[in-house]
Amino acid sequence: MKLIVAVVQDKDSANLQQALVAAKLHATKLASTGGFLRSGNTTFLIGTEDRRVDELLDLIKQHCHSRNQVISPISSLDANTDGYMMHPVEVEVGGATVFVLDVDQFKHF
Amino acid sequence: MKLIVAVVQDKDSANLQQALVAAKLHATKLASTGGFLRSGNTTFLIGTEDRRVDELLDLIKQHCHSRNQVISPISSLDANTDGYMMHPVEVEVGGATVFVLDVDQFKHF
Amino acid sequence: MKLIVAVVQDKDSANLQQALVAAKLHATKLASTGGFLRSGNTTFLIGTEDRRVDELLDLIKQHCHSRNQVISPISSLDANTDGYMMHPVEVEVGGATVFVLDVDQFKHF
Numbered sequence A, B, C: 001m002k003l004i005v006a007v008v009q010d011k012d013s014a015n016l017q018q019a020l021v022a023a024k025l026h027a028t029k030l031a032s033t034g035g036f037l038r039s040g041n042t043t044f045l046i047g048t049e050d051r052r053v054d055e056l057l058d059l060i061k062q063h064c065h066s067r068n069q070v071i072s073p074i075s076s077l078d079a080n081t082d083g084y085m086m087h088p089v090e091v092e093v094g095g096a097t098v099f100v101l102d103v104d105q106f107k108h109f
């Protein structure tokens, strides 16, 4: 059993959720926020047997897309990035950031 | 030290929380959503010493109950389940889905 | 690769976030609730290479401070604590509660 923690963009969250349901991969969703852009994103918790981890990673890759996001100057960022941030900057936000964790015990009551 | 991730129904969350406090088991609560029914539920994060894991699992089992939930036809589900979903369907939602994770280091500042 | 789960007080969350950005430590934030005081706090998920874990722990320690919080009598707590809770009680809330988890696989799509 592994627990997959996947941070994805809100725009892909509904598609991913539907694909998980269709594949009978059980999941829980948490509303989250990006540390850098501070905009909303979605964190999925997905527990699955070891033998389905690759299938799940493929599914995430297929349904979650990277996008460029333009960020306007953010005055609250660290002072030493001022020069860099004076003009709107384009940042590439990946489709998914995924951590696969070992599960010591799994229980379903 | 283990970190327990437990997804429980909102209806049981207050009872479980009270039981954890009484047992001096420290915990953090996150609002979450079920991948399938898309309704709100609660995800507890509970760090505890290895020797209290069984006690904690018993406590969760005792305070979290499975319930049947009727779901009305959901048109947004995968097209190929249409015939199955045309009528209201009863789904059994378990009391708790629990992952026990190993903790490499624990710090309390 | 390790995944750090850090529960911190809301008051320190913005400072910690800024420090993480400046140190180019990538993170995701979740709104959470304390099991005992039931007030809001913040749970950070921070994936980082093994060699930066100590730097990250120092950074969390530096930016997250313990505070005393006065709690008024809470009638909903377990009946047998009544005598103890009749008068306002001061509780020390730590700066951060931190779990370092091993990561089996990391993917960025």
Ligand SMILES: Nc1ncnc2c1ncn2[C@@H]1O[C@@H]2COP(=O)(O)O[C@H]3[C@@H](O)[C@H](n4cnc5c(N)ncnc54)O[C@@H]3COP(=O)(O)O[C@H]2[C@H]1O
Binding pocket: A007, A033, A034, A035, A036, A037, A038, A039, A041, A091, A092, A093, A094, A095, A096, A097, C020, C021, C022, C023, C024, C025, C026, C027, C028, C029, C045, C046, C047, C048
């Ligand atoms: N200090 C910095 N300086 C310059 N650019 C920076 C930066 N920190 C992040 N970025 C860029 O901004 C994008 C959005 O980051 P954010 O933290 O809002 O949103 C992140 C965060 O919520 C999560 N995430 C990424 N890596 C993570 C990690 N190691 N641990 C926890 N969460 C992570 O995934 C979202 C997308 O990340 P992704 O890497 O694809 O895309 C990132 C990255 O390209």
Ligand SMILES: Nc1ncnc2c1ncn2[C@@H]1O[C@@H]2COP(=O)(O)O[C@H]3[C@@H](O)[C@H](n4cnc5c(N)ncnc54)O[C@@H]3COP(=O)(O)O[C@H]2[C@H]1O
Binding pocket: A020, A021, A022, A023, A024, A025, A026, A027, A028, A029, A045, A046, A047, A048, B007, B033, B034, B035, B036, B037, B038, B039, B041, B091, B092, B093, B094, B095, B096, B097
């Ligand atoms: N392996 C896992 N990883 C992460 N989180 C997990 C998980 N297994 C369960 N959960 C979480 O626990 C809730 C209850 O799951 P349970 O399996 O008891 O009860 C489930 C199950 O009986 C049923 N169900 C879930 N997925 C299904 C599917 N693809 N097809 C048919 N029934 C499904 O619907 C109930 C509610 O599911 P929902 O997703 O709304 O809510 C789930 C989800 O939030």
Ligand SMILES: Nc1ncnc2c1ncn2[C@@H]1O[C@@H]2COP(=O)(O)O[C@H]3[C@@H](O)[C@H](n4cnc5c(N)ncnc54)O[C@@H]3COP(=O)(O)O[C@H]2[C@H]1O
Binding pocket: B020, B021, B022, B023, B024, B025, B026, B027, B028, B029, B045, B046, B047, B048, C007, C033, C034, C035, C036, C037, C038, C039, C041, C091, C092, C093, C094, C095, C096, C097
């Ligand atoms: N092992 C663990 N697993 C998961 N999350 C954990 C954890 N230990 C701490 N946390 C999280 O960190 C917050 C601060 O905990 P701390 O132990 O510093 O500060 C705690 C502690 O000093 C005290 N406390 C907690 N439970 C208690 C109990 N049963 N009896 C007496 N005091 C308690 O109240 C403060 C606030 O607790 P609260 O639960 O509201 O908020 C907690 C909780 O959200």
